[in-house]
Amino acid sequence: MSWLNNFLFVALPYVAVVIFCVGAVYRYRASGFQYSSLSSQFLEGRGSYLFSMLFHWGILILFIGHLVTFLFPAMTLAWHSDPVRLIIDEIVALALGLGVLIGLAGLLVRRISHPRLWVVTSRMDLMIELLLLAQIVLGLWTALGYRWGYYWFAADLSPYLWSVVKLNPQIEAVSAMPVVIQAHVVGAFIILGMIPFTRLVHFLVAPFHYLWRRQQLVMWYWDRKRVRDPGAGWTETRPGNN
Amino acid sequence: MDIRSQVSMVFHLDKCLGCHTCSVACKNIWTDRKGAEYMWWNNVETKPGTGYPTKWEDQGIYKGGWEKVGGAISLKGAGKQKGLLNIFHNPNMPVIDDYYEPYTYQYLDLIESPAGDDQPTARPVSLITGKPIDIKMGPNWDDDLGGSPDFARNDPNLKDLSPAEQEAMFQLERMAFFYLPRICNHCLNPACVASCPSGAIYKRGEDGVVLINQNVCRAWRMCVTACPYKKTFYNWHAGKSEKCILCYPRIESGQAPACMHSCVGRIRYLGVVLYDADRIHETASVAEQDLIDHHMSMLMDPFDPAVIAAAKANGIADSTLHAAQSSPVYKFVKEWGLALPLHAEFRTLPMLFYVPPLLPVMAAVKEVSHREQEGKLSSVAKTWDDSWLYDTSTEELWGAIDQARFPLKYLANMLSAGDEARIKDPLKKLMAIRIYRRWKTVGDISQQKALDALGDAGYTPEMADAIYYLTSLAKFDDRFVIPAAHREHAIEMLEYTGDNRGNAGFGFKAGTMQRGM
Numbered sequence: 001m002s003w004l005n006n007f008l009f010v011a012l013p014y015v016a017v018v019i020f021c022v023g024a025v026y027r028y029r030a031s032g033f034q035y036s037s038l039s040s041q042f043l044e045g046r047g048s049y050l051f052s053m054l055f056h057w058g059i060l061i062l063f064i065g066h067l068v069t070f071l072f073p074a075m076t077l078a079w080h081s082d083p084v085r086l087i088i089d090e091i092v093a094l095a096l097g098l099g100v101l102i103g104l105a106g107l108l109v110r111r112i113s114h115p116r117l118w119v120v121t122s123r124m125d126l127m128i129e130l131l132l133l134a135q136i137v138l139g140l141w142t143a144l145g146y147r148w149g150y151y152w153f154a155a156d157l158s159p160y161l162w163s164v165v166k167l168n169p170q171i172e173a174v175s176a177m178p179v180v181i182q183a184h185v186v187g188a189f190i191i192l193g194m195i196p197f198t199r200l201v202h203f204l205v206a207p208f209h210y211l212w213r214r215q216q217l218v219m220w221y222w223d224r225k226r227v228r229d230p231g232a233g234w235t236e237t238r239p240g241n242n
Numbered sequence: 243m244d245i246r247s248q249v250s251m252v253f254h255l256d257k258c259l260g261c262h263t264c265s266v267a268c269k270n271i272w273t274d275r276k277g278a279e280y281m282w283w284n285n286v287e288t289k290p291g292t293g294y295p296t297k298w299e300d301q302g303i304y305k306g307g308w309e310k311v312g313g314a315i316s317l318k319g320a321g322k323q324k325g326l327l328n329i330f331h332n333p334n335m336p337v338i339d340d341y342y343e344p345y346t347y348q349y350l351d352l353i354e355s356p357a358g359d360d361q362p363t364a365r366p367v368s369l370i371t372g373k374p375i376d377i378k379m380g381p382n383w384d385d386d387l388g389g390s391p392d393f394a395r396n397d398p399n400l401k402d403l404s405p406a407e408q409e410a411m412f413q414l415e416r417m418a419f420f421y422l423p424r425i426c427n428h429c430l431n432p433a434c435v436a437s438c439p440s441g442a443i444y445k446r447g448e449d450g451v452v453l454i455n456q457n458v459c460r461a462w463r464m465c466v467t468a469c470p471y472k473k474t475f476y477n478w479h480a481g482k483s484e485k486c487i488l489c490y491p492r493i494e495s496g497q498a499p500a501c502m503h504s505c506v507g508r509i510r511y512l513g514v515v516l517y518d519a520d521r522i523h524e525t526a527s528v529a530e531q532d533l534i535d536h537h538m539s540m541l542m543d544p545f546d547p548a549v550i551a552a553a554k555a556n557g558i559a560d561s562t563l564h565a566a567q568s569s570p571v572y573k574f575v576k577e578w579g580l581a582l583p584l585h586a587e588f589r590t591l592p593m594l595f596y597v598p599p600l601l602p603v604m605a606a607v608k609e610v611s612h613r614e615q616e617g618k619l620s621s622v623a624k625t626w627d628d629s630w631l632y633d634t635s636t637e638e639l640w641g642a643i644d645q646a647r648f649p650l651k652y653l654a655n656m657l658s659a660g661d662e663a664r665i666k667d668p669l670k671k672l673m674a675i676r677i678y679r680r681w682k683t684v685g686d687i688s689q690q691k692a693l694d695a696l697g698d699a700g701y702t703p704e705m706a707d708a709i710y711y712l713t714s715l716a717k718f719d720d721r722f723v724i725p726a727a728h729r730e731h732a733i734e735m736l737e738y739t740g741d742n743r744g745n746a747g748f749g750f751k752a753g754t755m756q757r758g759m
Contacts, residue, residue, distance in 0.1 A: 046337070056330035115373060116371055211322055
């Protein structure tokens with residue numbers, strides 16, 4: 001089985017990361033016009049509020065939670081040394097996971113039950129939706145079946161992920177994990193590699209710059225202070241566009 | 243003083259005959275595409291009516307425009323906090339059913355059906371799903387007050403009218419309506435621009451046209467919510483928002499926009515207005531009753547030497563200044579005080595102005611006796627079976643406005659932020675012109691009475707003649723005064739033209755495409 005473990009936990013992560021990086025850039029350059037999630041709220045707006053909110057906020061917070069545990073394992077262990085905090089965080093994560101499951105399932109039912117939405121649904125949309133659904137089911141299974149993930153993720157999985165980052169993969173710990181957790185890890189890498197080719201690219205262009213840009217935008221053809229100054233255009237060579 | 247120029251518009255509502263030629267011209271050029279079938283960048287609504295999309299004026303539903311909270315203004319349903327918190331689902335966005343589901347008919351069935359016992363029919367099919375649908379709503383479903391119980395009665399502008407006033411408006415004998423053609427207002431304080439998380443929407447500095455950069459748009463759809471006039475539309479097929487572009491390719495080449503060019507009633511005027519950009523924020527933030535006056539005072543006199551000097555310092559071309567000086571829009575809005583912005587209370591400072599409709603306001607319905615008239619007629623002639631008379635007489639000069647069958651409050655809710663005195667002023671002026679022309683052409687009014695009426699309205703006979711000319715006789719070039727676009731200057735700035743000396747033509751110009759078309 002070592003060849004399979006090598007493939008799943010050594011080759012797949014690198015392939016996924018490379019495909020994600022190269023694919024994201026390539027797709028932005030090749031078809032940047034379509035770099036968004038094709039919103040369907042306009043065609044069916046009322047049924048999606050609860051499900052969309054549950055799914056998006058849930059997956060966002062869970063993703064950040066996974067990221068923090070991976071990046072700062074020692075801090076996570078220290079924080080959860082208090083059992084009250086540990087139990088509260090376990091419950092919060094489980095609740096968010098259930099929210100994501102309900103949201104995702106609701107969105108899938110909505111998409112299938114409204115014929116108008118079929119015309120804006122591609123096969124890739126369904127595929128990524130089913131993959132995410134499988135991933136969240138595996139995640140919930142993990143949360144219920146293999147408790148105190150804050151401990152074993154920080155202690156065992158985080159070092160594995162760090163070893164992958166440091167180009168010196170150590171897969172003993174992850175190879176010994178239960179199959180459900182292994183499937184969850186493999187699923188994460190598959191989804192990562194698929195992101196550039198699905199509607200999930202929309203989170204790569206999330207509009208955080210809106211927070212610090214000025215409200216009104218005015219664009220000029222020309223530099224209006226210089227355009228009609230007879231001396232201007234000729235004193236400098238190649239003035240840039242505005 | 244930061245003087246900028248804006249291509250601005252006036253629509254003369256008294257002249258609109260509701261033919262929808264403008265809408266069709268626009269649709270044929272710009273929105274005859276998949277995903278855009280339901281869009282009418284230009285549409286004509288019957289008022290009273292709920293409009294397109296349904297009840298767009300009710301910001302309690304759609305949360306469009308700006309609201310004043312304390313001393314500052316903020317977007318009502320979008321903006322940095324509300325917009326980003328609602329980015330996963332926009333609760334105030336209109337959906338397709340608020341417009342209508344676009345459809346066509348299976349015309350081919352009419353000629354390709356096999357012979358049978360029944361006539362073949364052309365079934366309606368949805369342009370979204372391609373499946374047969376039961377049509378529930380279509381463009382201008384409420385045209386000419388059709389379906390009034392559902393549409394006209396629910397007009398948001400009726401909100402301050404007493405039940406008795408509303409009842410009076412909808413009595414069959416008293417019913418009146420007028421048309422409201424609408425395009426993007428190309429506002430000075432555009433809510434769509436401020437609401438766009440991607441920063442895809444911008445106002446062009448040179449002529450004030452508001453555009454959406456399709457490459458930057460990421461379909462967050464906040465502009466659809468933010469625009470209180472609902473003139474940004476979401477293309478469900480492309481996943482991009484779209485809006486009226488004021489036919490900028492036509493304007494840049496000196497042509498009038500398609501809707502205006504094709505206007506049968508010649509109600510549309512287009513011209514340059516100079517405004518002071520330093521005062522936009524202050525003007526948009528004043529108290530509601532001062533909004534229109536402040537908006538008007540931002541529009542600067544193009545003959546004032548100080549304004550001209552400031553405009554030149556900002557790089558505004560002499561040809562643009564000249565266009566501003568002969569602008570029909572400036573005349574209607576500022577010189578003559580005849581035109582008002584639509585729903586100033588949304589605080590976007592719209593740059594499309596409307597001359598309010600006089601006719602449904604002026605005409606009164608009187609109860610009269612027809613007995614005397616009927617006595618003169620032979621027995622086979624038509625007899626009146628009611629005693630109502632549609633009265634457009636000018637016996638009392640200003641009385642008709644107050645006793646109009648169309649409550650002033652209704653027009654005030656639309657065109658003067660609820661201020662009845664503000665809407666009465668242009669109506670009075672229009673009436674004065676009418677009386678003056680009646681003296682000149684019909685002659686049943688004395689000269690003294692006509693001149694008194696003009697004097698009351700603050701007009702001289704010369705002004706009255708000019709208004710009459712621009713309203714009724716104006717030629718194409720009087721109605722559309724379009725400044726040159728001066729692209730050559732832009733090209734010169736992009737590249738050192740000396741490089742191309744000796745080349746044929748302009749040489750290779752990579753830079754000109756960088757403006758994000």
